[in-house]
Amino acid sequence: MEKTRVLIVDDSALVRQLLTEILNQHPQIEVVGTAADPYAAAEKIRATRPDVITLDVEMPRMDGLEFLQRLMAAHPCPVVMVSSWTKENSKTALKALELGAVDVVAKPQVGVSAGLRDLSMQIIDKVLAASRVDVGRLRPVLTVDKPKEHRTQSLEPSEKVIVIGASTGGTRAITRIVAHLQPSTPGILVVQHMPEYFTKSFADSLDRVTTLKVKEAINGDRLMRGQVLIAPGNYHTALRVDPNGYYVAVTQGPLINRHRPSVGHAFASAAKYAGRNGIGIILTGMGDDGARELKLMRDQGSVTIAQDEASSVVFGMPRRAIELGSAQLVMSLDEIAEYLQQVGTT
Numbered sequence: 373m374e375k376t377r378v379l380i381v382d383d384s385a386l387v388r389q390l391l392t393e394i395l396n397q398h399p400q401i402e403v404v405g406t407a408a409d410p411y412a413a414a415e416k417i418r419a420t421r422p423d424v425i426t427l428d429v430e431m432p433r434m435d436g437l438e439f440l441q442r443l444m445a446a447h448p449c450p451v452v453m454v455s456s457w458t459k460e461n462s463k464t465a466l467k468a469l470e471l472g473a474v475d476v477v478a479k480p481q482v483g484v485s486a487g488l489r490d491l492s493m494q495i496i497d498k499v500l501a502a503s504r505v506d507v508g509r510l511r512p513v514l515t516v517d518k519p520k521e522h523r524t525q526s527l528e529p530s531e532k533v534i535v536i537g538a539s540t541g542g543t544r545a546i547t548r549i550v551a552h553l554q555p556s557t558p559g560i561l562v563v564q565h566m567p568e569y570f571t572k573s574f575a576d577s578l579d580r581v582t583t584l585k586v587k588e589a590i591n592g593d594r595l596m597r598g599q600v601l602i603a604p605g606n607y608h609t610a611l612r613v614d615p616n617g618y619y620v621a622v623t624q625g626p627l628i629n630r631h632r633p634s635v636g637h638a639f640a641s642a643a644k645y646a647g648r649n650g651i652g653i654i655l656t657g658m659g660d661d662g663a664r665e666l667k668l669m670r671d672q673g674s675v676t677i678a679q680d681e682a683s684s685v686v687f688g689m690p691r692r693a694i695e696l697g698s699a700q701l702v703m704s705l706d707e708i709a710e711y712l713q714q715v716g717t718t
Contacts (some may be wrong), residue, residue: 375402376503381413381439382406382454383431387479390488391426391454391495398496408432410613412438417447424502426477429455429464437468444472444510450502455570456481462573468544470577472510474502474685478567478605492706493630501540501658501686509685517580525597527617531593532558532649532715535611535642535669539637539657540563541685543574545705546655550582550600555616557584557716558651559595561603561611561620563638565631565657568605575602591622603633618645624708628661635662635689639669648673648686651715653708654699656684660692667698677701677708 378390378401381435388406393399404420407413409432417425425443429436440451451473455465475498480487488495527533534557538545542564550560564704566574572588581584581614589601589609595618602607608628610621621641628634635654639662642650652669654662656679670676678690678699684708693699703711 373400376500377402377404377417377420377423378499379404379413379420379425380406381410381425381431382428383408384428386483386484387428387454387488389708390485394488394492394495395499397492398500400498401496401499410434413439417443417449418692422449424499425449426454426499427450427451427468427473429453430470436705437464437471440468440471440473444507448472449509450474450505450507452477452498452502454479454573462569466543466573467579472507474498474510475540476567476570478570478672492553497509497630497658498540501688504658505540505685516591527559527592527597529613529615530649530694531617533611533618533642533646534560534565534651534653534712534715535563535609535638535646536560536653536655537662537689538655539635539659539661539686539689541656544685545675545683547578547581549709549712550578550584550586551561553582553702553712554716555583555598557616557712558597559598560584561589561595561609562600563603563609563635563640564635565633565635566605567660571602571605578602578673589620589622592619594619603638606632608633608637611645612641613645614678630659631661636665637686638662639665642674643668643672646674650674651677653677653679654689654693655679656686657689658686659688661689663689663696664710666693667696670698670700675700677711679708680704
């Protein structure tokens with residue numbers, strides 16, 4: 373089996389060294405070069421023809437976004453952004469995802485050496501997932517800011533509730549679905565594999581392109597009709613219900629299915645508390661987080677949907693859900709959006 377060839381672009385010599393050590397320890401990955409800035413990276417790309425590039429957000433001589441745009445125009449290649457955990461960097465990294473980057477690794481601001489080593493498995497997973505991506509599917513997301521013309525209304529316990537889970541490629545998929553929905557849509561809980569701070573930026577970005585109200589979830593938030601709650605990075609988010617309706621429980625806890633937030637954790641809670649009123653949707657992503665728990669939802673009478681292969685950036689999570697019999701329906705992103713539009717009118 374041929375190894376995934378990786379080029380590391382980062383202005384920190386320490387980070388370049390650490391990422392090289394982390395990635396080279398995997399038998400299916402080979403680091404073919406490193407570069408301290410985009411100009412040096414351009415030369416290395418021509419010389420090594422990497423399969424995947426890791427790219428720092430803040431770099432000298434040319435920022436990561438400008439380099440990414442030039443790269444996608446001249447030499448399209450899967451890119452994993454490496455960004456420190458700051459509010460401003462999270463916005464920049466999210467913009468990079470919109471421009472065609474595949475995924476994001478959150479680089480700790482302090483304790484970089486120990487922090488990156490703690491993230492070794494996550495970094496390896498993201499690079500391997502990126503290597504499977506057809507960059508032709510990562511055209512820039514074109515969005516238009518939409519005005520808010522409604523007030524959210526708390527969901528009754530007997531109403532429908534939607535839970536969506538995604539990983540690699542998920543921000544684009546979720547945006548495409550949610551941008552088409554109307555304020556009558558039942559409340560949506562989204563679990564997207566994404567680092568802390570980045571989920572807040574994603575929620576803010578998504579809120580601008582839909583008539584629904586989108587926010588990062590806080591423990592105890594009520595799930596409202598016409599609202600989307602985004603599970604915060606580094607926290608699990610689960611569905612709960614009481615006589616006043618649905619709400620979310622946001623907790624830290626251990627990793628589940630190697631993730632926090634975990635799609636499976638949210639699906640399992642929906643199976644328990646929503647039952648036949650639940651709609652579970654598993655989208656693009658590597659691995660199998662949520663695939664088994666989606667079957668719990670189906671067994672309790674929920675409608676369960678997996679994204680189809682043609683529209684998936686990485687057909688890992690949906691494929692596994694289909695193999696396990698967890699998904700009743702297999703749909704494209706546009707078909708999922710159309711189905712949810714119909715749910716919102718009934």
